[in-house]
Amino acid sequence: MSAVRTPIILVNFKAYIEATGKRALDLARTAEKVGLESDVCIAVAPQFADIGIISQKVNIPVFAQHIDPVKPGSFTGHILPEDVRSAGAVGTLVNHSERRLKLADIDEVITRAREVNLLTVACTNNVAVSAATAALGPDMIAVEPPELIGTGIPVSKAKPEVVTNTIASVRKINSEVVILCGAGITNGEDVAAAIKLGTEGVLVASGIVKAKDPHMVMSEFAEAAKRV
Amino acid sequence: MSAVRTPIILVNFKAYIEATGKRALDLARTAEKVGLESDVCIAVAPQFADIGIISQKVNIPVFAQHIDPVKPGSFTGHILPEDVRSAGAVGTLVNHSERRLKLADIDEVITRAREVNLLTVACTNNVAVSAATAALGPDMIAVEPPELIGTGIPVSKAKPEVVTNTIASVRKINSEVVILCGAGITNGEDVAAAIKLGTEGVLVASGIVKAKDPHMVMSEFAEAAKRV
Amino acid sequence: MSAVRTPIILVNFKAYIEATGKRALDLARTAEKVGLESDVCIAVAPQFADIGIISQKVNIPVFAQHIDPVKPGSFTGHILPEDVRSAGAVGTLVNHSERRLKLADIDEVITRAREVNLLTVACTNNVAVSAATAALGPDMIAVEPPELIGTGIPVSKAKPEVVTNTIASVRKINSEVVILCGAGITNGEDVAAAIKLGTEGVLVASGIVKAKDPHMVMSEFAEAAKRV
């Protein structure tokens, strides 16, 4: 597993059929290739059952899409932090807008992730929630206005003030957290805009997973991230 | 993958540390060995990230502990039925007492499981809920009084009427569903009692996963299931 | 409080501003008036904080929109069955599509409602779920295809087979439960169609609450229900 570093392009595979099972492995291999070609950190967040095989066969950072705020024990159908770590994940998304968590559980998830050596990328929906999240000490925050997710309208261009205000508010509370943005990121320009606003990378899903040519789009993203 | 048949001993690995990662694989191999030795169907329900490796390396039926009522799409941190199927699962628990679902979602999960060719073992907590679940057409129902789960007090001996009344109520509504029971099943006698009451197997977790010698306990379970 | 009897027109006030606070009381008074004029049972399900004043000042059956599956105790922000009963409710909706419950909780809610003498109107979304719900023994079942709720396209005309198949499936399991239907019911014709299909009434919300002249629409509903 290559190291997590910035700028980072973190590809959320969601439950897209284009990123399920064998196709998840293929997409991860494409990400690995682009990472090598561009020397930009491309990380992937596949579905749980695909973490093991991707971690084993592909040399890129693998994130879980979620972990539960639990310790080992009597929990059925839960995502134990130790288990995704054991399967090869190096980090996890936390509180994605499609998997929102209770506040106390976000705190517990960040604590548990640290205990098992998983990086945390906490997702937030606006400036106030980003500031609140910063107080909980995640490794990264990815601000994503939910109304733009999946639209192709990039946050970095449609709502730049959400990004810049998030950075300002978060920095007052937490000087170390890495700040990403997401929602609607579709091409290199959107990535460049995000980085110019002060982020250190992007969280992206359909823009890459559903692209006709994911290799080309990932390459464009990587070049844009590097150039800025 | 060997076929699912009855009597069945279905071992829920939960999020026990004794059944996480490498230890999950070891326990699945023990189950495979006992299955071969006894010619009784031993199936396992590991954590999601362990489904792939176990399905690949061990020749026993593998179940997911849960799936979400979703189709492929924009869902982060969800369990897509297609994905656990692709990783090798042949079935899934549904509505375990530690992962209870909304009624409409149980219906949708059973429908989705059928679409992707996953068997469903719907868990229930009492006679009325078992009857209700039978109307939704799962492949199996496992009745487990939640107050006995993890106690070592076997439902088949402490509350036999829950089992027999469940069978009677379910049969009025659904003549085909396979009926299991669970909660507190610890030794061969408990298994024999369950089968004598009319079930076709047991759902078990800590009784095997946390046993000092899982091979010995599984063997005892299998012999008891066969003998009846 | 006048008695609950069939045919019944049950008006769900939801969280509509037109049925909040003072306006909830006004709408309940209109329902009372139409009930007296038509001699048809018109019942209302206002928001929790309006149950007391309506029960006290208006002589019609008042339902809660939901109760929680809890006994008196350490629960904050929950709906205790005893409390809505004490405030004057005679029944409660259960598992409305906008407040879906876990299967085991529906069972517990129906049990708790019976303990405190509240009638239950369990809402369902399709035929299979209606059959499952019938096994839990509610007083009434209201089948409402969620995709039609709030559309003005009446279930009784757009999906009559959902209603007739629900009646057939439910009757196999439960011979006593009163069956209603809902979703998109907008005028007297829709009500008449519902009753001709074999239901004993309708569950309605926006069709009445958001009508320009609720008195006129309620009267039309009541006359249609009576005529069939």
Added chain:
Amino acid sequence: MSAVRTPIILVNFKAYIEATGKRALDLARTAEKVGLESDVCIAVAPQFADIGIISQKVNIPVFAQHIDPVKPGSFTGHILPEDVRSAGAVGTLVNHSERRLKLADIDEVITRAREVNLLTVACTNNVAVSAATAALGPDMIAVEPPELIGTGIPVSKAKPEVVTNTIASVRKINSEVVILCGAGITNGEDVAAAIKLGTEGVLVASGIVKAKDPHMVMSEFAEAAKRV
């Protein structure tokens, strides 16, 4: 309704049978009496269906135990901020440990409460979560270690560092929010200890609701709050 002011003793009625229906009204009257006798602000948070009658008949500040993050519309079984305001509430608890909310929903609830002129008392379980909550701008924060709730072991004496560290962390982020503490508060000494630590009041439930003589205990609380 008398004004909310500090020091404040906020009595959460929970779903205790001793504070349901008629008994809720009686308890609120006792609170009113003690408030007049002591000139300390005693506020109550009864169940939803009791808000109206208490607000109408008793001259003390009434809080809801919870509101939902919704605007008026198609929501069944939800707590519309406008409705509890209309019934007479002047504020609401938010995110009580028995009614925990998703982070984004806490943000939305605080926004919605402000829109309808309800004060917010956001409950938190530890120092980090208190700091996070402070960034969302509630009117008050009540820190309550959940493991002490209902135990009679007062946070102000058993875990004073939770209180003082909460105050320190919150003040870095929000200079205006009023800070309360709760959990295990049983007598005047516990209240005095809480205020000496720097809080401006307490959130209390069973200590008063389940007391043999609530009037006596409330008086003791009020005197202690005043004396410090």
